[in-house]
């Protein structure tokens with residue numbers, strides 16, 4: 001059956017990718033409504049060869065809408081999700097607003113598709129770094145439970161939105177011209193630099209992004225006791241995140257077995273050329289659906305430890321693609 005869809009945040013980095021994915025995956029759309037802030041009212045965006053108008057979100061925006069794909073930030077989601085659900089729509093929300101709400105399923109279709117069916121109007125799309133890590137860890141965890149995860153991330157500018165990507169380019173240009181780089185979106189120069197993720201810090205010294213990896217992974221894996229620690233860092237890459245992941249199991253996990261499992265895991269591609277020293281890189285992950293995984297090796301410091309490296313398109317599997325896959329689960333296509 002055909003679905004009446006609204007995209008909230010259609011003009012953003014994730015929003016425009018949602019449009020592209022709905023078109024390229026042939027999502028069964030009866031009607032598509034594009035919503036953003038009043039700043040964007042009157043703009044148009046291309047879809048299936050037409051230019052669709054963007055409207056400012058308002059009280060009547062969700063009338064006769066079946067499905068809302070929301071990617072306009074937590075404040076906007078909190079402001080509009082209830083209105084959308086009350087008017088009968090299912091909301092797939094890309095923000096962090098509802099992720100840890102026990103009534104809201106947090107879904108990665110390759111990991112916990114069954115959770116989507118329990119929704120009460122809202123389904124949350126996990127944080128991008130969480131999704132990418134879970135894609136590689138879950139298939140191994142199915143074979144031998146993971147006891148502990150230590151992750152370090154190398155996160156691209158796209159996680160902070162379109163304007164952040166533009167600012168990274170402007171910063172690079174300014175520095176090459178010998179000028180002072182602009183820092184309106186980012187707190188510090190990102191070009192030719194990097195900095196620990198600038199989300200809010202808790203009392204233990206972890207930032208929000210790091211705690212998302214801890215809490216969201218536990219919820220998605222239904223493993224509330226799993227030990228997880230992360231260090232999140234922003235790097236001067238445009239749109240794919242990378243992660244170094246150390247896994248501890250109860251018993252040794254043979255590297256050959258891990259390789260075999262990950263080469264057959266859905267949504268994962270093993271990228272390893274040990275002779276050429278070629279492994280996943282963000283430029284290769286950009287625009288791809290799969291999470292690229294490689295450099296799988298025995299942890300020298302622990303008999304039951306594995307090391308691996310991954311890259312994934314933050315806007316695609318880290319956000320828009322995962323949301324569209326959830327939408328496909330919900331409408332049964």
Ligand code: A2P
Nearest residue numbers: 009010011012013036037039040072076161162
């Ligand atoms: P707009 O372009 O009108 O500002 P990104 O993550 O790339 O920064 O994109 C954020 C998206 O969220 C954009 O589509 C943006 O629309 C939208 N947005 C931001 N604030 C609001 C708001 N208060 N109401 C509706 N949409 C919003």
